[in-house]
Amino acid sequence: MTGAPALPLHMRRDGFDPAAELARARDDEGVVRVMTPFGVPAYLVCRYEDVREVLSDPARFSNARTPVARTDLSEEELAQMRAGNLLACDPPEHTRLRRMLTPEFTVRRIRRLEPRISEIVEAALDDLEQAGEPADLVSHFALPVPSLVICELLGVPYSDRAEFQDRSARLLNVSLPIEERMAVRRENRRYMARLVAQAEADPGEDMLGMLVREHGHELSTDELIGIAGLLLIAGQETTSNMLGLGTLALLRHPDQLAMVRDDPARVEPAVEELLRWLSIVQSMPPRTTTEDVEIAGRTIPANSLVLVSLAAANRDHAFVAESGALDITRGASRHLAFGHGVHHCLGAPLARMExxxxxxxLLRRFPRLALAEPDEEPSFRVFNVVYGLESLRVTW
Structure with a gap:
């Protein structure tokens, strides 16, 4: 990519795997000094137990104290950017916001969605089949399924999907100039503000309507906008990239693909192993140390920026034996693909069900599913905060 910035160490991959230099940073040192995409120095934590320690301790590793990349924003705009963003606050503020959302994402509540999710999946498979082979699995299946699910859950018009999918992709692309990403952030906020205004005027049965009806006296309009924006982006970007990249992984491991297709008991552990092995969320948002801390024998001074590498941590041999191999029979459920601690992904039950x-x-509908260009390396979303595929052409 001409003119693209250097790829940050925690985002470097070799296909499915963390890049060799990232694996060395984990195995040799555990904590290394790096530069963020915005030119700010930081400490990168790479080992499984150390990453868990960082993510489980908001008192010493604060989300709320981490500065934004731009310093030319007004205090009002900074406050609007942070309002309702669970990833930019610490307890007790984080606890207050999450308490209102947790009931909507319990395993019991998500199970009620299972029939509708099955309908959405079957409709996407119909669309893929009607497209004719070879077809792009990403645009016809991996992206539409979670997009429609989160749209229905939040109350977002699915007819707007092309617009918000484009904005999400640009917002998470670290190769774009910060000015462009900030413009997209503002554009996205204006869109969410319109949806929140509609919900406040006439709350429906969706999640936005629920928040207005049940918590409107506790949440400001800016907080509603921030919550809705975060859920919309997270709800489509993560699962869609797991479906695309996970399918590629299974196609390259046909014996394990057959188990997922033919044995229902293998599906749940397969999902957990794919989550661990792929680690599509490259890192959690940066933390800032509130005091001097020691990680992996290294002192990190107070007020330092700290990043974690989820991909390196999930491939740590101290966590899983033969961690570089995909083995769907082990179902390593203590992985960090959804984060850890108070910021553990709220939508994890929904993503798992999807x-x-x-x-x-997919595999039952197309038992002979295959790559249309098996000898060509697919195009990975290298500069995206959420790792995945640009497209995946398949036949059946």
Whole structure:
């Protein structure tokens, strides 16, 4: 990519795997000094237990104290950017916001969505089949399924999907100039503000309507906008990239693909192993140390920026034996793909259900699913905060 910035160490991959230099940073040192995409120095934590320690301790590793990349924003705009963003606050503020959302993402509540998710998956498979082979699995299946699910859950018009998918992709692309990404952030906020205004005027049965009806007296409009924006981006970007990249992984491991297709008991552990092995969320948002801390024998001074590498941590041999191999029979459920601690992904039950339904449904509908260009390396979303594929052409 001409003119693109250097790829940060924590985002470097070699296909499915963390790049060799990232694996060395984990195995040799554990904590290394790096430069963020915005030219700010930081400490990168790479080992499984150390990453867990960082993510489980918001008192010493603060989200709220981490400065934004731009310093020319007004105090009002800074406050608007942070309002409702669970990833930019610490307890007790984080606890207050999460308490209102948690009931909507319990395993019991998500199970009620299972019939509708199955319908959405089958409709996407119909669309893929009607497209004719070879077809792009990403645009016809991996992206539409979670997009429609989160749209229905939040109350977002699915007809707007092309616009918000484009904005999400640009917002998470670290190769774009910060000015462009800030412009996209503002554009996205204006869109969410319109949806929140509609919900405040006439709250429906979706999640936005629920928040207005049940918590409107506790949440400001800016907080509603921030919550809705975060859920919309997270709800589509993560699962869609897992479906695309996970399908490629299974196609390259045909014996394990067959188990997922033919044995329902294998599906749940397969999803957990794919989450660990792929680690599509490269890192959690940066933390700032509130005091001097020691990690992996190294002192990190107070007020330092700290990043974690989820991909390196999930491939740590101290966590999983033969961690570089995909083995769906082990189901390493203590992985960090959804983060850890108070910021553990709120939507994890929903993402798991979508994958548990979508992977076997795809493989049963197309038992001879194959790569259309098996000898060509697919195009990975290298500079995206959420790792995945640009497209995946398949036949059946």
């Amino acid at each position: 994958m548990r339904i979508a992977f076997p449904a």
